[in-house]
Amino acid sequence: xxxxxxxxxxxxxxxxxxxxxxxxxxxxxxxxxxxxxxxxxxxxxxxxxxxxxxxxxxxxxxxxxxxxxxxxxxxxxxxxxxxxxxxxxxxxxxxxxxxxxxxxxxxxxxxxxxxxxxxxxxxxxxxxxxxxxxxxxxxxxxxxxxxxxxxxxxxxxxxxxxxxxxxxxxxxxxxxxxxxxxxxxxxxxxxxxxxxxxxxxxxxxxxxxxxxxxxxxxxxxxxxxxxxxxxxxxxxxxxxxxxxxxxxxxxxxxxxxxxxxxxxxxxxxxxxxxxxxxxxxxxxxxxxxxxxxxxxxxxxxxxxxxxxxxxxxxxxxxxxxxxxxxxxxxxxxxxxxxxxxxxxxxxxxxxxxxxxxxxxxxxxxxxxxxxxxxxxxxxxxxxxxxxxxxxxxxxxxxxxxxxxxxxxxxxxxxxxxxxxxxxxxxxxxxxxxxxxxxxxxxxxxxxx
Amino acid sequence: xxxxxxxxxxxxxxxxxxxxxxxxxxxxxxxxxxxxxxxxxxxxxxxxxxxxxxxxxxxxxxxxxxxxxxxxxxxxxxxxxxxxxxxxxxxxxxxxxxxxxxxxxxxxxxxxxxxxxxxxxxxxxxxxxxxxxxxxxxxxxxxxxxxxxxxxxxxxxxxxxxxxxxxxxxxxxxxxxxxxxxxxxxxxxxxxxxxxxxxxxxxxxxxxxxxxxxxxxxxxxxxxxxxxxxxxxxxxxxxxxxxxxxxxxxxxxxxxxxxxxxxxxxxxxxxxxxxxxxxxxxxxxxxxxxxxxxxxxxxxxxxxxxxxxxxxxxxxxxxxxxxxxxxxxxxxxxxxxxxxxxxxxxxxxxxxxxxxxxxxxxxxxxxxxxxxxxxxxxxxxxxxxxxxxxxxxxxxxxxxxxxxxxxxxxxxxxxxxxxxxxxxxxxxxxxxxxxxxxxxxx
Numbered sequence: 001x002x003x004x005x006x007x008x009x010x011x012x013x014x015x016x017x018x019x020x021x022x023x024x025x026x027x028x029x030x031x032x033x034x035x036x037x038x039x040x041x042x043x044x045x046x047x048x049x050x051x052x053x054x055x056x057x058x059x060x061x062x063x064x065x066x067x068x069x070x071x072x073x074x075x076x077x078x079x080x081x082x083x084x085x086x087x088x089x090x091x092x093x094x095x096x097x098x099x100x101x102x103x104x105x106x107x108x109x110x111x112x113x114x115x116x117x118x119x120x121x122x123x124x125x126x127x128x129x130x131x132x133x134x135x136x137x138x139x140x141x142x143x144x145x146x147x148x149x150x151x152x153x154x155x156x157x158x159x160x161x162x163x164x165x166x167x168x169x170x171x172x173x174x175x176x177x178x179x180x181x182x183x184x185x186x187x188x189x190x191x192x193x194x195x196x197x198x199x200x201x202x203x204x205x206x207x208x209x210x211x212x213x214x215x216x217x218x219x220x221x222x223x224x225x226x227x228x229x230x231x232x233x234x235x236x237x238x239x240x241x242x243x244x245x246x247x248x249x250x251x252x253x254x255x256x257x258x259x260x261x262x263x264x265x266x267x268x269x270x271x272x273x274x275x276x277x278x279x280x281x282x283x284x285x286x287x288x289x290x291x292x293x294x295x296x297x298x299x300x301x302x303x304x305x306x307x308x309x310x311x312x313x314x315x316x317x318x319x320x321x322x323x324x325x326x327x328x329x330x331x332x333x334x335x336x337x338x339x340x341x342x343x344x345x346x347x348x349x350x351x352x353x354x355x356x357x358x359x360x361x362x363x364x365x366x367x368x369x370x371x372x373x374x375x376x377x378x379x380x381x382x383x384x385x386x387x388x389x390x391x392x393x394x395x396x397x398x399x400x401x402x403x404x405x406x407x408x409x410x411x412x413x414x415x416x417x418x419x420x421x422x423x424x425x426x427x428x429x430x431x432x433x434x435x436x437x438x439x440x441x442x443x444x445x446x447x448x
Numbered sequence: 449x450x451x452x453x454x455x456x457x458x459x460x461x462x463x464x465x466x467x468x469x470x471x472x473x474x475x476x477x478x479x480x481x482x483x484x485x486x487x488x489x490x491x492x493x494x495x496x497x498x499x500x501x502x503x504x505x506x507x508x509x510x511x512x513x514x515x516x517x518x519x520x521x522x523x524x525x526x527x528x529x530x531x532x533x534x535x536x537x538x539x540x541x542x543x544x545x546x547x548x549x550x551x552x553x554x555x556x557x558x559x560x561x562x563x564x565x566x567x568x569x570x571x572x573x574x575x576x577x578x579x580x581x582x583x584x585x586x587x588x589x590x591x592x593x594x595x596x597x598x599x600x601x602x603x604x605x606x607x608x609x610x611x612x613x614x615x616x617x618x619x620x621x622x623x624x625x626x627x628x629x630x631x632x633x634x635x636x637x638x639x640x641x642x643x644x645x646x647x648x649x650x651x652x653x654x655x656x657x658x659x660x661x662x663x664x665x666x667x668x669x670x671x672x673x674x675x676x677x678x679x680x681x682x683x684x685x686x687x688x689x690x691x692x693x694x695x696x697x698x699x700x701x702x703x704x705x706x707x708x709x710x711x712x713x714x715x716x717x718x719x720x721x722x723x724x725x726x727x728x729x730x731x732x733x734x735x736x737x738x739x740x741x742x743x744x745x746x747x748x749x750x751x752x753x754x755x756x757x758x759x760x761x762x763x764x765x766x767x768x769x770x771x772x773x774x775x776x777x778x779x780x781x782x783x784x785x786x787x788x789x790x791x792x793x794x795x796x797x798x799x800x801x802x803x804x805x806x807x808x809x810x811x812x813x814x815x816x817x818x819x820x821x822x823x824x825x826x827x828x829x830x831x832x833x834x835x836x837x838x839x840x841x842x843x844x845x846x847x848x849x850x851x852x853x854x855x856x857x858x859x860x861x862x863x864x865x866x867x868x869x870x871x872x873x874x875x876x877x878x879x880x881x882x883x884x885x886x887x888x889x890x
Contacts, residue, residue: 043585043587044586044587044588045587045591046587046588046591047587047588047590047591047592047595048591074738077738113735114732114750117733118733122629124562124563124606124607124608127666129574129577129585129590130583130584130585132574133574133575133577133578133585134583136571136574136575136578137575137578137580140575144575146568146571146572146575148493148494148495148496148497148665149494149496149497150497151497151498151665151669152495152496152497152498152499153497156498156669156672156673159669159673160673161673161674161675162673162674162738162739163669163670163673164669164670164671164673164674165674165738165739165876165877167670168629168631168876168877169562169608169629170629170630170631170875170876170877170879171738171877173630173733173877173879174738174877174878175738177733177734177735177878178735178736178737178738178878180735181735182733182735183732183733183734183735183746183747183750184732184733185731185732185733186630186731186732186733186878186879187628187630187637187641187731187879188628188629188630188879189626189627189628189629190562190607190608190609190627190628190629191609191612191625191626191627192607192609198626202626202641205644205645205648208648209644209648211731211754226585226587226590226591226594230591230594230595230598230603231603231604231606231607234598234599234600234603234604235600235604293624294555294623294624294625294626294650295552295622295623295624295625296555296556296612296613296616296621296622296623296624296625297616297622298616298617298620298622299613299616299617300520300617312551312552312622313622316552316622316623317624320650430609431604431607431609432607432609432610432612432613433612433613433616433625434609434612434625434626434627
């Protein structure tokens, strides 16, 4: 067996979304068809186009509970994005039944530390505006204007010495690898909404080439802060919401009247593991990661991110993943597309799916997580892949919330139902034009 | 021994950079050979009261000289501009043009940093929104100010994947595209992962490298608060002193390094000239502390071991000429107390008794630390050492540190035949990456 023949599976799922922490809360919300979008309470968002987002309730997640006691002090230097990754990693490891450093395993960790990798996608982490501005107020002149000279002598001293470390994108992986002692290959991919999908693909490759036996993989992001929301609004991606009722219907992927998306905080960490490793330890298997593909679309306009009508990028990524899995388009039973409700992105999704699946497209059920949880930036692909993996394990399609008319696609609102799911395609496309696609397949009891 | 097939052999066919020492291969190389320095007082903003008042800035760079149609990139931020300049040089050296490659089989893997904040407007918006009573920013006022003062392009171009969008557009690349950001190790990791993508057949060629500037108010603030930057009083060109007993921190640089990587099959098919071969890549994680490097150099040694193993090189073996198998090490060599000690320890762990026989140097002593782009410019330097038979020096090394007893090539460039070079980069946050390259032999 050459290393590239090594089969790679998902053996643990740790999504973190507005529905809560862990795969059960995600799956329950998705099957009940209850959107977890709510009014933004963390800051006054009334001046934005939308006042709603996918936010974890305060009592659903406290990062201090996700770390060993000896590590609690370090939670003080975690931006929200880092907290989410730390919580998701703990959930993923528990779900996979792995023992890592915090469990103080007598016989050592389930996976040796140097065989455990970590690939976590991250966004552009926004500085805490209140913390920074308090320091800025110490640097204003008599007219109330910011003064560089005063910043150097007085203002910057009000920032904690470790301030920068809250915001470096690789600090998600840094904290997770320290807590769980992952010494294998580690990377931080920063391709906006495709970050987690690309990360999971890279974990798969690291395991295939023999660099690791398992990886904590995925991505987390928090867009529920003024700066991140501002950037998404500047990009023309945010749907207008006024009251809570309108918010629950605001994200309408592929609808003729799609108005944009809503932001969310979350993502997920998944345990990507060699099949031989899972079999040896008797772990659970959700699905095999059978294929991966990626591509870059041409972005004539980075802000609007409208791709050319004949741009081959998205379709190429999808087709590559299916081919890499050794499958044909007719083998795909369901799709988790990006499905953001952002018109230009929806159009790109639709064109690509049409190119690859042709006339069969209207009969392929789509799973649409974003209307439930909001668009969680770099975490988007982790939520999508966790949902697809759980659907394959359950042989069931989640419900859809989608208030729009979606001609030519199986994307309208529907309750959850049983389904035969042998192969599911997941793809995400970023603002910036990177598409990543994976194909997940069902693993039989006796496969090895 | 090279037992890989031409499909699995990866060669560099084009290189380019934009650095504080110049904007083309030859100018920068001459500066490196002359032990030049790019350090000077910071001009980008008023840093006169900052603990660190100097940096190595890219000077007199005009991206439009590298573009056919500048209007396409008129909103590009500094990282993207540096990347366009470096990539155009690499593209030209590789002899690439539209039609000479399959766009879907060409990819990109960059280690591009986060973009530069629109600092003055950002500060003005935050201050205008401040509520002294609640000691918080008032959301409603903040939004109103932000929508008026800040600009969409300035904000969105800060996303670290925007250089990919611009380079993809400029060069017509449509294959797999990634950006990674593992701090100071990012572009080494990018080139290593790009090599892996080629080896496994997911693409035929990759544009890879890094681009970054953190010479902006919050960048300098952040590193000053961490006390990682040199606060040298006096001549800035003497501030960066890697491996010197008096070393006191790194000096910020900025810029970009870009390479064209191809499978040997693809390079041969289009008649391109391989400059060097990428032989091995190693990647590990310290998993130690958020602020400190693992003191034994365990993670760094792991990365070097992996890269050497992939290259099929035994670190304890000597060649027919009696020399160690690696002829030059491009050190991470930041000039902080911690890095230079631990890197030295790690190299001794890997090469044992042969370690003192391998010349190693840090070009950060001359062009500063290009953060995410450091690895790419240092790999290009290593490739040029192979091409030119010259090893760049470590500038400002006048006070040997009794604990640092390797050959750091102090102050003067050295003539040496370099067939195999190793380049290290270690990121704040624990990621360690190593690349091994060699002279190309068919």
